Every structure is written in structure tokens, then in C-alpha cells.
Amino acid sequence: MKFLKSVSAGVLLLLFVGWPVLMSGTRQQGRKTVEAATATPSAPPVSTPLSPEMLSELEAISLYDTMHLKRLGLSKKAFLFAWKGYKHLLQKRRLNNDDVLSICDFSQSSRRKRMYIIDVAKKKLLLRTYVAHGRNSGGEYARSFSNKPESHKSSLGFYVTRNSYYGGHGLALELDGIEKGINDRANARNIVVHGSEYVGAGYLRSNRYSGRSFGCPAVPKKDTDKVIKNIKGGSCLFIYHPTTHYLSKSTILNG
Numbered sequence: 745m746k747f748l749k750s751v752s753a754g755v756l757l758l759l760f761v762g763w764p765v766l767m768s769g770t771r772q773q774g775r776k777t778v779e780a781a782t783a784t785p786s787a788p789p790v791s792t793p794l795s796p797e798m799l800s801e802l803e804a805i806s807l808y809d810t811m812h813l814k815r816l817g818l819s820k821k822a823f824l825f826a827w828k829g830y831k832h833l834l835q836k837r838r839l840n841n842d843d844v845l846s847i848c849d850f851s852q853s854s855r856r857k858r859m860y861i862i863d864v865a866k867k868k869l870l871l872r873t874y875v876a877h878g879r880n881s882g883g884e885y886a887r888s889f890s891n892k893p894e895s896h897k898s899s900l901g902f903y904v905t906r907n908s909y910y911g912g913h914g915l916a917l918e919l920d921g922i923e924k925g926i927n928d929r930a931n932a933r934n935i936v937v938h939g940s941e942y943v944g945a946g947y948l949r950s951n952r953y954s955g956r957s958f959g960c961p962a963v964p965k966k967d968t969d970k971v972i973k974n975i976k977g978g979s980c981l982f983i984y985h986p987t988t989h990y991l992s993k994s995t996i997l998n999g
Contacts, residue, residue, distance in 0.1 A: 840978030
């Protein structure tokens with residue numbers, strides 16, 4: 745009995761001393777639980793919407809990859825520039841034939857098929873063929889460009905195709921150069937798409953590189969009908985070279 749009394753007294757003393765601490769811990773734990781339950785949840789991260797320019801570039805990259813254009817020699821940079829100009833002309837309602845985008849990639853050797861005619865609606869390459877540059881633009885590679893009459897050089901930039909006609913080269917296609925100071929003298933210079941015997945695989949069998957024009961994007965004679973049929977009537981044609989002068993002066997690429 746004395747032992748039980750002693751134990752009971754000890755337990756009571758322990759409870760008396762420890763109760764405030766126990767209750768304090770319980771309150772703090774409860775307070776933390778309540779605070780956790782009532783805390784304002786953190787807001788989910790807000791994603792920044794993509795700009796129209798970024799969306800357009802993503803669309804271009806997707807098309808470039810889907811069509812395996814890198815494998816066909818067309819640089820991604822050339823295609824992205826071409827796409828930007830094509831979308832610009834669409835927005836300005838300059839294109840009557842907006843299914844087709846054509847690119848002459850003059851960063852490539854004239855020994856290569858460096859003209860690409862693309863059906864952007866069907867994501868299909870309609871034709872890839874040879875194309876000449878101006879005789880004073882360079883030999884195998886085009887390196888110099890001009891908008892001046894009688895320069896016999898190619899002019900870079902964006903063009904809108906017009907109507908076909910028959911002239912001294914047979915079937916040909918008129919072009920409107922739409923970049924002021926860069927290619928807007930195309931009509932005055934008689935810059936047209938036409939066929940020629942000095943461009944193509946047959947000519948290259950006995951020559952180091954393709955023949956050159958007076959500035960026209962001349963194509964192989966055998967491909968003339970197909971090229972002109974696909975691109976005539978208001979489509980976008982882009983003649984590309986990574987020259988700093990053009991890339992910095994083009995209002996379409998820098999707009």
C-alpha cells in the first residue's frame with residue numbers, strides 16, 4: 745500500500761509537472777495542422793503565351809523536319825527566312841497562289857539541285873531541280889548580287905510570280921521583285937524564270953559547274969514547263985544567300 749501510494753504520488757507529480765509542456769506541444773502541433781490546412785495554396789506557374797513570330801517559327805521547323813529538307817540539302821536557316829517572308833506576303837494578301845513556296849538556295853554549289861518547289865498545304869516537295877545564277881555573281885558559287893540593270897548579277901530576296909509567256913527563251917515567267925533597293929528592278933532588267941540548255945545534269949557531264957545567266961533564275965529546259973506550271977500566278981519565290989548586306993537590309997526579314 746505504501747508502495748502504491750508512493751507510485752501514485754509520483755505519477756501525480758509527473759503529470760502535474762509535465763502537463764503544461766504536453767499541452768503546449770499539443771497546441772503547437774494542432775496550430776501547425778490548422779495553419780497547414782488553412783494556408784493559401786501556391787499558385788501554379790503561369791506559362792507565357794508564345795508570340796505569333798515564335799508560333800510561325802515552330803510551324804516552319806515542323807514542316808522542315810517533316811519534309812526532310814535537310815537531307816535534300818536545303819539549310820534550315822534558308823527555309824526559316826523563306827517561311828517568314830511567305831507568311832508576311834500572306835498577311836499582306838500579296839499571294840494569289842498561296843499553296844506554293846519556292847526557294848532558290850544560292851548558298852549551294854550550282855552543281856547541286858538547289859531550287860525547291862514546295863506545296864505547303866500538302867507538305868509535299870513538288871520539284872527539286874537545278875537553277876542558274878548571274879554570270880557576274882560568281883562561278884560555281886554565287887557570291888555577289890545586284891539590283892542594277894546590265895549588272896548581269898542575281899538579285900536576292902522575295903518575288904511574286906506573275907504570268908507566263910513565250911519569248912526568246914521559249915516559255916518564261918515574269919517576276920515582281922518586291923524588296924525596294926534589293927530586287928525591285930526585276931521587270932526593268934527582264935529578270936524571268938526560263939529554261940536553258942546550260943543548266944542541268946546533261947550540261948554538268950562536260951562542265952565543272954552550271955552555266956550562268958544575265959541574272960535570271962534559269963532552270964533546265966526539260967523542267968521548264970513543270971516549274972512554271974507550279975509556281976505561276978502569284979506564288980512566293982525566295983532567292984537566298986547568307987550575305988550580310990541582304991540579311992541586314994531586307995525589311996521583310998527585319999520587319
